[in-house]
Amino acid sequence: MAYPTGMRASVEKVEQTRKHRLQNEFPRMTPDDKASLLKNHHPDFRDGDKLNLRCGANKGERVPKVLAELIESPSRLNLASIDLTRPDYKTDVLVIGGGGGGVTAALTAHDHGAKVLLATKLRLGDSNTIMAEGGIAAATLAEDSPATHYIDTMVGGRFKNIPDVVEALVKDAPSIVDWLTKLGVVFDRKSEGNYFTHMPAGHSRKRSHSIKDLTGLEIMRVLCDEVRNKEIQVLEFSPAVELILDQDGQCVGAVLEDLDTGRNIVVEAGAVVMATGGIGRLHPNGFPTSNHYGATADGIVMASRVNAKLLYMEYIQYHPTGVAWPEQMLGLLLSEALRAQGAHVVNSEGEPFVNRLETRDALAAAILRECGPRGKGIETPTGMVGAWLDTPMIDIIGGKGTFLRRFAGIDHRFKKYGIDPANEPLLIYPTQHYQNGGVQINVHGESNIPYLYMAGEVAGGVHGHNRLGANSLVDIFVFGRRAGMHSAENFRKKPAEKLSLEHVKAHEKELVSLGISTTVTSPMILPDYRFEKALTSTQYTSEIVEAE
Amino acid sequence: MKNKIKVMIPIYVMGKKFQVPEDLTILKALEFSGFKITRGCGCRGGVCGACATVFRRKGDYRIATGLACQTVIEPEMNLVQLPFISARKSLYAVREINPDSLDIIKTYPELMRCMGCNTCTKACPVSISVMDYISAAISGDVEKVVDLSIECVMCGLCAARCPAEISPYNIALFIRRLYGTHKLPKSPMLEQRLKDIASGKYDAEIKQLKVMDVKKMQADFNELQANKGASV
Numbered sequence: 054m055a056y057p058t059g060m061r062a063s064v065e066k067v068e069q070t071r072k073h074r075l076q077n078e079f080p081r082m083t084p085d086d087k088a089s090l091l092k093n094h095h096p097d098f099r100d101g102d103k104l105n106l107r108c109g110a111n112k113g114e115r116v117p118k119v120l121a122e123l124i125e126s127p128s129r130l131n132l133a134s135i136d137l138t139r140p141d142y143k144t145d146v147l148v149i150g151g152g153g154g155g156v157t158a159a160l161t162a163h164d165h166g167a168k169v170l171l172a173t174k175l176r177l178g179d180s181n182t183i184m185a186e187g188g189i190a191a192a193t194l195a196e197d198s199p200a201t202h203y204i205d206t207m208v209g210g211r212f213k214n215i216p217d218v219v220e221a222l223v224k225d226a227p228s229i230v231d232w233l234t235k236l237g238v239v240f241d242r243k244s245e246g247n248y249f250t251h252m253p254a255g256h257s258r259k260r261s262h263s264i265k266d267l268t269g270l271e272i273m274r275v276l277c278d279e280v281r282n283k284e285i286q287v288l289e290f291s292p293a294v295e296l297i298l299d300q301d302g303q304c305v306g307a308v309l310e311d312l313d314t315g316r317n318i319v320v321e322a323g324a325v326v327m328a329t330g331g332i333g334r335l336h337p338n339g340f341p342t343s344n345h346y347g348a349t350a351d352g353i354v355m356a357s358r359v360n361a362k363l364l365y366m367e368y369i370q371y372h373p374t375g376v377a378w379p380e381q382m383l384g385l386l387l388s389e390a391l392r393a394q395g396a397h398v399v400n401s402e403g404e405p406f407v408n409r410l411e412t413r414d415a416l417a418a419a420i421l422r423e424c425g426p427r428g429k430g431i432e433t434p435t436g437m438v439g440a441w442l443d444t445p446m447i448d449i450i451g452g453k454g455t456f457l458r459r460f461a462g463i464d465h466r467f468k469k470y471g472i473d474p475a476n477e478p479l480l481i482y483p484t485q486h487y488q489n490g491g492v493q494i495n496v497h498g499e500s501n502i503p504y505l506y507m508a509g510e511v512a513g514g515v516h517g518h519n520r521l522g523a524n525s526l527v528d529i530f531v532f533g534r535r536a537g538m539h540s541a542e543n544f545r546k547k548p549a550e551k552l553s554l555e556h557v558k559a560h561e562k563e564l565v566s567l568g569i570s571t572t573v574t575s576p577m578i579l580p581d582y583r584f585e586k587a588l589t590s591t592q593y594t595s596e597i598v599e600a601e
Numbered sequence: 602m603k604n605k606i607k608v609m610i611p612i613y614v615m616g617k618k619f620q621v622p623e624d625l626t627i628l629k630a631l632e633f634s635g636f637k638i639t640r641g642c643g644c645r646g647g648v649c650g651a652c653a654t655v656f657r658r659k660g661d662y663r664i665a666t667g668l669a670c671q672t673v674i675e676p677e678m679n680l681v682q683l684p685f686i687s688a689r690k691s692l693y694a695v696r697e698i699n700p701d702s703l704d705i706i707k708t709y710p711e712l713m714r715c716m717g718c719n720t721c722t723k724a725c726p727v728s729i730s731v732m733d734y735i736s737a738a739i740s741g742d743v744e745k746v747v748d749l750s751i752e753c754v755m756c757g758l759c760a761a762r763c764p765a766e767i768s769p770y771n772i773a774l775f776i777r778r779l780y781g782t783h784k785l786p787k788s789p790m791l792e793q794r795l796k797d798i799a800s801g802k803y804d805a806e807i808k809q810l811k812v813m814d815v816k817k818m819q820a821d822f823n824e825l826q827a828n829k830g831a832s833v
Contacts, residue, residue, distance in 0.1 A: 175639075175642075175643060175651065176643070176651060178649075178755075179643045179644070179649060179651055183643075183644060183648060183649045184644045184646060184648055184649070192794065193788065193790055193791045193794055194790055195790050195793070198803060198806075199798065199803045199807065200803050200806040200807050200810060201825060203807055203810050204810060204818055204821055204822050204825065205822065205825070207810075207818060208818065208819060208822040212815050212818070216810075216811040217811070220807050220811065223807070224798055224803065224807070227791060227794045227795055227798060228795060228798070230791060231791060231795060234781065234785070234788075235696075235782065236695070236778070236781075236782070237695050237777065237778030237779065237780070237781035237782040238781055239747060239751070239777055239780060239781040239785065240781075240785075242785060242786070242788075245786075245789070246785070246786030246787055246788050246789060247788045247789065247790045247791070248788055248790075248791065252829065257822065257825035257826055257828075257829045258825075258829065264751070265751065267648070267751065267752060270648055270649075270754065271751070271777075274753075274755060274774055274777075275774070275777075275778055275781075278690075278774055278775075278778065279695075281690055281692070282692050282693060282694070282695075284692070290639065290640065312639050313639075313640075343646075345643065345644050345645070345649070346642050346643055346644065346645055346651075380624065380625070380626065380629075381626050381647070381670065381671050381673070382646065382647070384646070385646045434624060435622075435624065466647070469671075579637070579639065581637065582629070582632040582637075583632050583633075583635050583636070583637055584632075584633060584635060585633075586632070587625070587629045587630075587632035587633035588622065588629075588633070
């Protein structure tokens with residue numbers, strides 16, 4: 054599937070402007086220009102895309118509209134049909150989620166002697182972790198240090214990160230690389246045995262450890278294999294739908310839903326570790342997403358029902374260079390290294406409109422402006438629009454063969470669809486990538502609800518307002534391990550006197566008293582892409598066209 | 602976006618006929634037809650292996666394999682999603698296995714049943730030379746298994762199609778883990794860093810950073826960025 058005729062004409066225009074662009078880099082924007090661009094075109098800065106929560110302990114907290122709608126909905130659970138007096142499972146530690154954070158928590162709690170049950174929505178391992186290409190951040194090189202990693206993380210997070218939690222992150226990070234290595238993860242190495250590392254944007258030293266561009270896949274394969282070897286009990290296709298509290302408001306388990314049979318499963322647990330991931334499949338602002346099918350913010354919805362404290366939920370990371378064509382790769386990320394190596398960002402006429410080295414937020418906003426109000430986007434046969442990332446510049450600047458040497462994975466994936474990125478530009482559009490906030494945690498991964506832990510993207514505070522590249526892979530293992538260890542050592546030993554879903558009833562009563570009525574129930578579990586919804590749309594672009 | 606006029610083509614889902622826009626992937630064609638997928642969908646980006654699928658093209662006697670999120674439909678294609686692939690996985694402690702001994706064969710004795718038919722390679726949706734790594738496994742060349750199998754998405758199609766009933770993808774994972782655990786050298790820099798962290802070498806500095814003025818930290822960061830050198 055090479056570029057269809059309509060797009061081909063634009064590719065030719067891009068080719069014609071290369072010579073000129075080579076000599077004339079588009080200027081960087083002034084701080085004022087940038088501020089106004091962000092204010093008018095970046096989704097994080099626009100009013101109307103967010104709402105203040107009207108109910109629960111987080112009332113007043115600003116969150117994406119799509120999330121508010123779910124939090125302010127009744128439960129998908131039919132409360133009258135649930136019998137809490139005879140739990141189907143009793144376990145020391147219940148882990149909810151089968152991605153990197155959940156699997157790490159399960160393995161660690163098991164190693165510390167706890168009886169563990171892991172429940173997950175899809176298959177064990179299905180998660181955003183498995184899609185992580187880039188790498189895992191850890192200060193392992195001699196010229197680096199955990200203190201430098203600390204500074205970079207705080208600056209990236211606009212100083213809003215929780216300092217104790219960041220200290221835990223950067224000090225544990227090297228031991229995570231060691232732990233994964235000992236489990237058999239085949240990290241890229243240099244000849245003397247040290248790790249091959251690279252430096253994502255916002256980091257000051259080379260500290261991202263990778264396995265080609267398959268980092269998450271390799272780690273997840275190994276960790277899932279280890280869960281099987283340790284014979285930890287796993288319930289697949291059984292997502293949690295509500296947490297269970299006792300009479301004192303302590304977390305004592307969860308109700309699951311068996312997606313195959315529709316049956317609800319009651320699990321009583323001495324502690325619950327939630328590692329349910331992020332929000333991408335709610336499509337905040339109608340954006341495509343780089344996220345997994347199951348990233349529907351279930352954990353945030355369940356946590357808000359038990360009045361766990363949410364932090365920074367309004368901050369969503371949009372990556373400027375998501376794939377817009379071919380359709381099969383829509384929303385997937387293209388590495389920032391492409392721009393660092395010379396790829397320009399240009400419009401349908403082949404004209405540059407933003408410097409390739411602007412920050413993620415400014416680039417995303419500039420692309421949205423170009424595709425929306427300025428009408429200089431390139432339209433695909435499926436109705437998507439995008440801008441060009443002119444990858445052939447990489448060989449023009451670096452010499453023939455540079456692209457292939459540096460970006461073999463990207464080359465391989467696009468060639469499958471008849472596109473040769475060393476010689477043809479790639480179509481891009483910003484993609485929702487990460488939920489920066491989440492449920493507030495402390496250094497053990499504990500939330501403010503006793504015996505309820507969080508690990509990974511569902512947690513908030515580690516990354517402040519904005520996460521750095523390669524810091525999420527390390528986050529999930531550091532806090533998966535900390536939550537697993539702390540829960541295994543401190544789970545409630547005394548059986549609960551009473552299992553209760555009164556908090557869910559109270560939530561539903563509050564909705565009625567506030568006059569909030571909706572046809573939706575939550576958590577969502579899986580997005581609905583049936584019928585017309587199967588087709589691509591770029592709702593955000595059309596909205597800002599109208600706004601102007 | 603504007604409503605585009607779409608060319609509709611017929612497909613068969615489990616024998617039932619549907620009209621869907623051309624150019625969709627199998628996954629999206631199923632969804633457009635009205636199927637909400639629970640089993641058989643994962644990352645939707647070709648890396649997780651959840652959407653392993655079998656299909657038959659019009660007039661073709663052969664069953665083809667692929668990933669539903671990566672394969673584009675053709676008119677009158679016959680589709681069905683696979684909910685699950687049953688494959689044996691041995692249980693082992695990776696550190697207690699000697700990769701230079703017959704342990705590999707003992708862990709997966711069915712390896713020796715390979716008859717070299719190459720069905721596994723033909724079934725692989727990410728173009729891995731599955732049969733070649735099985736041969737390498739039999740001859741104990743663990744490094745070659747790693748090289749050949751590193752892009753495996755664990756979809757299980759090789760196991761589903763193998764007439765010798767081997768589960769190649771589980772064997773490759775087992776051998777990659779052996780290689781990573783036993784064959785890769787230790788990193789001297791990491792060993793040193795772990796010792797330094799354990800001895801509290803960075804504690805005082807980080808303690809200071811935790812209460813440092815934001816402007817000062819920003820200035821420190823700017824200096825670090827100015828001296829950071831090349832990105833790779």
